[in-house]
Amino acid sequence: MNNTKREIIMKTIRSNVLLGIVLSTALFGAAAQAAPGAHDTAWYGVPVAVQKNVRTIVITPQTRHVNVTNGEVVTFAVGEQRFSFQFQTYPQTQVTELSAIAPAGIDVGAVRVYIADNPEGRG
Numbered sequence: 512m513n514n515t516k517r518e519i520i521m522k523t524i525r526s527n528v529l530l531g532i533v534l535s536t537a538l539f540g541a542a543a544q545a546a547p548g549a550h551d552t553a554w555y556g557v558p559v560a561v562q563k564n565v566r567t568i569v570i571t572p573q574t575r576h577v578n579v580t581n582g583e584v585v586t587f588a589v590g591e592q593r594f595s596f597q598f599q600t601y602p603q604t605q606v607t608e609l610s611a612i613a614p615a616g617i618d619v620g621a622v623r624v625y626i627a628d629n630p631e632g633r634g
Contacts, residue, residue: 561586561595570609574622577609582629592617600626 609622
């Protein structure tokens with residue numbers, strides 16, 4: 512192989528490596544923006560009708576965090592307002608802001624929801 516062909520091959524390889532690095536950086540940046548709290552409600556589960564026969568967590572101005580279990584239905588009481596939510600998260604999703612799942616118009620403040628794995632869901 513002569514030097515000209517070798518130079519062309521090396522330039523092509525360098526260009527492809529550089530393109531891979533640029534694309535990887537762009538994808539990593541997009542993934543970083545999709546961190547917990549940036550997803551819609553469906554990422555964490557589904558809103559359900561307010562239920563009386565489930566655990567109720569009262570949210571006060573002093574509440575900073577709550578603990579729930581994946582698969583659990585919880586009713587949140589914020590003053591006179593209530594909403595229920597069934598947590599159905601991916602295994603790597605372990606925390607979100609309550610404001611990400613609260614219906615519009617319900618001010619829950621800055622409360623974090625810590626979502627524990629459901630031991631019954633393990634194989």
